[in-house]
Amino acid sequence: MSNRSTAPISVSDGQVPQLHTDAPLPSLRDSRSSKPKVLCVFGTRPEIIKLAPIIRELKQQPGDIQTLTVMSGQHTDLLEPFLKLFQVRPDFDLQVMERQQTPNEVCARVLTGLGPIVRKEAPAMVVIQGDTTTALAGALTGFHHKTAVAHVEAGLRSGDPGNPFPEEMNRRLISRLTTYHFAATSGNRELLLREGVPADEIFVTGNPVVDSLHYILRNTEASSRVRDLLEQTAGRKLLVLTTHRRESFGQAMRQNLREIRKFVESYEDVALIFAFRRRRPHWASQSLYCEPIRKDRRLSTRALRSWWEMRQAIYWPCSIALTTSQAGWKK
Secondary structure, X not given: OEEOOXXXXXOOOOOOOOOOOOOOOOOXXXXXXXXXXXXXXXXXXXXXXXXXXXXXXXXXXXXXXEEEEEEOOOOOOOOHHHXXXXXOOOOEEOOOOOOOOOHHHHHHHHHHHXXXXXXXXXXXXXXXXXXXXXXXXXXXXXXXXXXXXXXXXEOOOOOEOOEOOOHHHHHHHHHHHOOEEEEOOHHHHHXXXXXXOOHHHEEEOOOOHHHHHHHHHHHOXXXXXXXXXXXXXXXXXXXXXXXXXXXXXXXXXXXXXXXXXXXXXOOXXXXXXXXXXXXXXXXXXXXXXXXXXXXXXXXXXXXXXXXXXXOOEOOHXXXXXXXXXXXXXXX
């Protein structure tokens, strides 16, 4: 476990999601510290994307709160570009990533690494996001140390305990361990209420991914690769496809791609850009790839399979540039 020094975050001004609730805001005052600490825990790309605006706002508070960040290392190379993009420097890096690791192993390593940090720093609150194994371990660690747990993006449910796996069960377990539930929508709030969560523990905040989206639109430019793709597809209606969830692999994905092929081949004025990340045996080697599907190319399942090995990688800001190019978004 390594310990990194703290660096201030300097980003463009962004709007904080408005709270839509009659519940009082949670108090961070704790008898253990005159300056309460908030410990933000993340380990994957989606977590840092959605927690970055929250970390930024916490650090901009006028000296009332000390914000600490812990990176589990559940993702490694997927995560690093976003730490740089959002100017987040973790205070602690648990470095849990190992080849071919299981969710059990990730959870055990995060629990083992996070416990001593919580005992030493004695935070008033542990902040987690979403439904990853890191988030579950963070919530459980907070519970074990009788520390308040704040869950960002609370109340998501698929209705199927095994799909997505293990995320759906992670969500349900985290809700049982959480003190403050920050729900993105009123529908998420209603679901939590039906599950027995007290109304005064739920805050409807919107989703901070929107803040990150606006930050990226203001602070990044489309890469040459994306500009080339947009030039190649100029004059046509652009569709951007991504499908990388492991529960979509196999027959479901093959059938979906066949149907998409039929649709694209039916319209001369449609171009499809397939943005995807290649999954290798080592989870840390995942990347996001894209390739335009042209009208004159026969899109057999065999040809689609070959695309997993071609073209340079692009990452989320580039995907945003693709999806906003024809949508009238302004920086």
